Amino acid sequence: MTTSVAFEKARAEGRAALVGYLPAGYPSVDGSIAALTAMVAAGVDIVEVGLPYSDPLIDGPVIQSAVDAALRAGTTTTDVLRVVEAVAATEAPAVVMSYWNPLDRYGAAAFARDLAAAGGAGVITPDLTPDADDTWLPAAREHGLDTVFLVAPSSTPERIAMTTAACRGFVYATSVMGVTGTREQVGDAAAGLVERTKATTDLPVAVGLGVSTAAQATEIAAYADGVVVGSAFVRRLLDAADPAAGVAAVAELAADLAAGVRER
Amino acid sequence: MDTMPDHGHVLATGHEDRPGRFGPYGGRYVPEALIAALDELDREYTAARHDPAFQAELTHLLTTYTGRPTPITEAARFGEQAAHGARILLKREDLNHTGSHKINNVLGQALLTRRIGKQRVIAETGAGQHGVATATAAALMGLECVIYMGEEDTRRQALNVARMELLGATVVPVKTGSRTLKDAINEALRDWVTNVATTNYVFGTVAGPHPFPTLVRDLQRIIGVEARQQVLELTGRLPDAVAACVGGGSNAIGIFHAFIDDADVALHGFEAGGDGVATGRHAATITAGSPGVLHGARSYLLQDDMGQTIESHSISAGLDYPGVGPEHSWLKDSGRAAYEPVDDADAMEAFRLLCRTEGIIPAIESSHALAGARRLGERLGPDATILVNLSGRGDKDVDTAAKWFGIMDESGEVQA
Known part of the structure; x- marks a missing residue:
């Protein structure tokens, strides 16, 4: 399934789509597959598979520690593609969330080819803006992959327009100025940013950063097409007594959040 | 003084449409x-x-406030005893307020x-x-x-x-x-x-x-602008070589930049070789790294096959960095500057020699440039003039150096 179909399906049901993130390779490669597929079974519409990176500069401590562990355990880019393949075999589209250097090192064209072959839907690039590099967009287009770039509360109207013009699939709006991690409040800036973003594009706009509860999901679903949850899922795995308990906790949160995006 | 020139030297990059390339x-x-x-x-x-x-x-x-211009010191005894008789001129950035x-x-x-x-x-x-x-x-x-x-x-x-x-x-x-x-x-x-x-x-x-x-x-460029003029006044000609240590590369770019158009002046950057490049425990980014993206720029970096950053190692905290400034990568590829590693032991030997011959305790970072100048002295001979950026003073390094030379043991006790 593509992300567009997933967003359309949610829209047809009169609700926002739920997007869930976990890094590949934590607590193990198979463990991350188990958690991500459980997430889908419990109601997540679109899955973000994190590609572990040594210098994750917009991730807070929760994602950093899981990613560090995944790297210490030897998780490779090939492992990430295997996780994507397993998730893509479920009902939900899988996009990769990756900092630029691991993709650059793999080769933009090679990564696009191999991700498409694994059934991946696209890539979210948190530290790559559309104007930063010439290699990614053509490679992604050639293989029919979604290119999801971020817009931020600090983005000018010109930059939002430039960014959404390069996006395919959906647009990722960061709710607050900051790094990933759960927050009590999702910023007031988010609704305004979604409005400014929608003024430039017909693509769905998903809101992420800091979302952890069903109530927050409900609040965001009122004005956005998608709600992205990351650190809260990772926290469930980090706190679990064993991998099976982690998978159960992730599924429980996914079910909560899925109810949240359906609440009005 | 040409502190922040209107026309900072711009290399022909072929990417003029993209500032910062x-x-x-x-x-x-x-x-x-x-x-x-x-x-x-x-x-x-x-x-x-x-x-x-x-x-x-x-x-x-x-x-x-800072005390600029910083002087050039002729390090005659160091040149004679430690650098094969080459004429060594030190650009005294160590004399700046705050020590570097x-x-x-x-x-x-x-x-x-x-x-x-x-x-x-x-x-x-x-x-x-x-x-x-x-x-x-x-x-x-x-x-x-x-x-x-x-x-x-x-x-x-x-x-x-x-x-x-x-x-x-x-x-x-x-x-x-x-x-x-x-x-x-x-x-x-x-x-x-x-x-x-x-x-x-x-x-x-x-x-x-x-x-x-x-x-x-542009803010560090004053080092080379001053030094170029000072060397001309002192010796009547330009130096044969300029030596600087390179971590991220700010002192090196600072002293190199004013000399880029002087084709006869060789530019040498000395990276931290740590335990030796062959051991894998080093910070010699240009020598042993490959192009990629770290901290927001494309440049050489120490990375593995997956694009994960490899941790660097150096006795010098200021050079202990797995990346390097992008202009250095371009100077390397274009051949205008040359880069080579200096390991911990060579840097510390140069540190000791400068202390003993000139009464100047250098930063361990700058000691890599001094070790490089010793090599250049050997290669170029006694007729050569070598300008060294003494980028910082070594007060902060006394503890590390005392342990290295066995003056203090690991507990900090002074050995008789």
């Missing part, structure tokens, strides 16, 4: 959230470099911060020299200051931690990754993304996203 290197690989702040900094800097009032204020501070070249950059960026109207500055630091300089400028201009420093470095450079705190800065020990400079930059960038509305990031070296490599270079 040095050939294929440089650029801006950062989260969208930071773009507005980088654009603002670029805009204010562009305006400031054409503003006579800004130039005058910076020059005034560099003269009356870092203050040149920081004063300019602190003035820019005030011009932008922000009240808080953050910075990363490795050896602590950039942190001390930033804390100093923040105290001078009444700015709140937070310094990110790897926990490993806070231990190696405890004296500088105390100096920063005395100056009113908050030092945050960074406990992620290798707990050194690389991770301090990650943490400072995370702070910046969060607090960008109120905070300016005073970046310490010629790496990072545009405009930092250009901005920091």
Whole structure:
């Protein structure tokens, strides 16, 4: 399934789509597959598979520690593609969330080819803006992959327009100025940013950063097409007594959040 | 004085449509959230470099506060006894207020911060020299200051931690990754993304996203501008070679830049070889690395097959960085400058020799350039004139050096 179909399906049901993130390779490669597929079974519409990176500069401590562990355990880019393949075999589209250097090192064209072959839907690039590099967009287009770039509360109207013009699939709006991690409040800036973003594009706009509860999901679903949850899922795995308990906790949160995006 | 020239030397990059590119290197690989702040900094800097009032204020501070121009010292005994008789001229950046070249950059960026109207500055630091300089400028201009420093470095450079705190800065020990400079930059960038509305990031070296490599270079360029004139006055000609240590590369770019058009002047950068490049425990980014993206710019870096950054190692906290400024990568590829490693042992031997022959205790960072000058002396012979950037003084390194030479044991007890 593509992300567009997933967003359309949610829209047809009169609700926002739920997007869930976990890094590949934590607590193990198979463990991350188990958690991500459980997430889908419990109601997540679109899955973000994190590609572990040594210098994750917009991730807070929760994602950093899981990613560090995944790297210490030897998780490779090939492992990430295997996780994507397993998730893509479920009902939900899988996009990769990756900092630029691991993709650059793999080769933009090679990564696009191999991700498409694994059934991946696209890539979210948190530290790559559309104007930063010439290699990614053509490679992604050639293989029919979604290119999801971020817009931020600090983005000018010109930059939002430039960014959404390069996006395919959906647009990722960061709710607050900051790094990933759960927050009590999702910023007031988010609704305004979604409005400014929608003024430039017909693509769905998903809101992420800091979302952890069903109530927050409900609040965001009122004005956005998608709600992205990351650190809260990772926290469930980090706190679990064993991998099976982690998978159960992730599924429980996914079910909560899925109810949240359906609440009005 | 040509402090911040209207026409900073621009290399023919073939990427003029993309500011901040040095050939294929440089650029801006950062989260969208930071773009507005980088654009603002670029805009204010562009305006400031054409503003006579800004130039005058910076020059005034560099003269009356920092102590510029720094002198050239002829190191005759070092040349004779340690560098095969070559004529060694030291550019004395160690005599700057706060003890290194870092203050040149920081004063300019602190003035820019005030011009932008922000009240808080953050910075990363490795050896602590950039942190001390930033804390100093923040105290001078009444700015709140937070310094990110790897926990490993806070231990190696405890004296500088105390100096920063005395100056009113908050030092945050960074406990992620290798707990050194690389991770301090990650943490400072995370702070910046969060607090960008109120905070300016005073970046310490010629790496990072545009405009930092250009901005920091232009602020450090005064080292070479002064030295070129001073060497001409002293010797009647240009030096045969210029030597500098390279971590991120700010002191090296600072002294190289004014000589780039002087084709007969060889430019030599000396990277930290740590335990030896063959051991894998080193920080010789250009020598042993490959092009990729780290901390917002494309440049050489130490990375594995997956594009994960490899931790660097050096006795010198200030050179212990797995990246390097993009302009150095371009100078390397274009052949205009040459880079080679100096391992810990060679650097410390040069450190010892300068202490004993000239009565100058150099920073361990700068000792890599001194070791390089010894090699150049051997290659070029006694007729050669070699200009060395003595980028910092070694007060902060006394503890490390005393242990290295067995003057103190690991507990800090002085050995009889």
